[in-house]
Amino acid sequence: MPGYVLKRQSILWADDYHNLGIEQQWKVNDKEQYLYLKYYEYKDEFMAIKEISDLSGSFAGAYIFGFPNGEIKGNSSWTYIERNAAFLQKWNVGVQIYSVDHTAVAQKIILNVSDKLLTKIGDSISTEFLIKDTELKKYQIPIARYNQMTDASKDTLVKNGFSEYKVEDTKWIFNMDSLVMGTRKQWSSSNSFFSIDVAEFSSAADVQTATEQNGNIKWSPFFLLDDKESVEKAIAEWYFHWPSNDTMKYISVIGRRGNYAIHFYYFNEKGVDVEFFKRVVLAINSEGTGIAEIENKGFKVYPNPANGMVTLEISDRSVTNCELFNSNGQLIKTLPVEQGVNNYTIRDLKEGLYLIKIISKEGTMVKKIIKN
Numbered sequence: 001m002p003g004y005v006l007k008r009q010s011i012l013w014a015d016d017y018h019n020l021g022i023e024q025q026w027k028v029n030d031k032e033q034y035l036y037l038k039y040y041e042y043k044d045e046f047m048a049i050k051e052i053s054d055l056s057g058s059f060a061g062a063y064i065f066g067f068p069n070g071e072i073k074g075n076s077s078w079t080y081i082e083r084n085a086a087f088l089q090k091w092n093v094g095v096q097i098y099s100v101d102h103t104a105v106a107q108k109i110i111l112n113v114s115d116k117l118l119t120k121i122g123d124s125i126s127t128e129f130l131i132k133d134t135e136l137k138k139y140q141i142p143i144a145r146y147n148q149m150t151d152a153s154k155d156t157l158v159k160n161g162f163s164e165y166k167v168e169d170t171k172w173i174f175n176m177d178s179l180v181m182g183t184r185k186q187w188s189s190s191n192s193f194f195s196i197d198v199a200e201f202s203s204a205a206d207v208q209t210a211t212e213q214n215g216n217i218k219w220s221p222f223f224l225l226d227d228k229e230s231v232e233k234a235i236a237e238w239y240f241h242w243p244s245n246d247t248m249k250y251i252s253v254i255g256r257r258g259n260y261a262i263h264f265y266y267f268n269e270k271g272v273d274v275e276f277f278k279r280v281v282l283a284i285n286s287e288g289t290g291i292a293e294i295e296n297k298g299f300k301v302y303p304n305p306a307n308g309m310v311t312l313e314i315s316d317r318s319v320t321n322c323e324l325f326n327s328n329g330q331l332i333k334t335l336p337v338e339q340g341v342n343n344y345t346i347r348d349l350k351e352g353l354y355l356i357k358i359i360s361k362e363g364t365m366v367k368k369i370i371k372n
Contacts, residue, residue, distance in 0.1 A: 192268035
């Protein structure tokens with residue numbers, strides 16, 4: 001590596017879980033700073049995810065990229081426990097990089113090396129894994145559905161100074177022979193970030209299996225997303241595992257609803273705001289359709305149930321958009337809207353449950369309507 005001198009290298013021998021690996025010690029040129037690196041190729045991707053998650057000790061697992069001001073690309077985690085360290089996992093490759101130096105310079109070095117290593121892994125990976133990823137993407141949650149599910153949570157984040165940072169694919173362990181691809185977005189602010197990772201499964205039973213598996217692997221309590229008491233219990237469990245004499249800098253919990261599993265991760269360098277975290281989590285949709293019903297005095301819908309016509313009465317002057325969704329969370333149409341009384345014909349709609357979403361500068365308002 002340019003700027004570094006290799007001081008020591010040894011072979012990590014193969015066993016039941018690993019192929020051959022390498023352990024190295026590097027010295028930064030002209031400085032008394034050392035970097036330690038372990039590189040393993042695992043027998044399969046499942047073992048890479050499981051072990052790197054375990055080793056990271058960050059409660060986040062290998063699927064949380066960790067440093068808010070860094071530009072690590074790919075699946076990685078950052079931990080402040082005992083030393084500066086990054087734990088990277090990509091396909092069947094696992095990498096540990098750490099330094100006993102706690103300075104910002106050491107952090108920058110680790111970030112730089114991490115980025116280069118992930119690029120190198122991506123350039124040299126077997127086509128076997130790329131083919132598997134192509135197959136997994138066929139069953140990945142569509143980005144439109146992800147956006148519907150997280151829309152109200154996103155509004156809460158934006159109102160608190162967060163902006164969208166990146167979107168990427170993730171992988172959830174279903175069992176030792178099966179992975180499911182999810183979608184994760186990260187929102188960042190000046191000293192913190194928040195990520196929401198959503199995966200879709202074929203049944204509620206499969207979701208329960210996956211959330212328990214990944215909750216254990218990522219050291220994250222799991223809960224029922226519709227149950228506020230369950231959310232409170234999961235956060236209390238997280239508190240229990242946190243050192244009492246240390247500022248709590250991150251929270252990681254996994255929720256489930258219907259056919260969906262959702263991993264929430266929140267990091268703040270100055271200490272997390274637990275009440276803010278709860279608001280983001282509980283803002284996720286309550287219908288399993290991707291949109292929560294949010295009551296608002298400035299937004300009336302009548303008659304309800306309706307047949308031929310429906311009226312929206314809006315007092316909010318800052319309304320910018322109005323959308324109609326079916327019970328599966330699919331966008332049916334965008335409706336013209338303005339402050340005051342708005343009348344719409346719904347004769348062409350099939351009987352059933354629909355949701356009207358109003359977007360304004362004040363936030364997002366959603367209301368259920370029934371077509372008879």
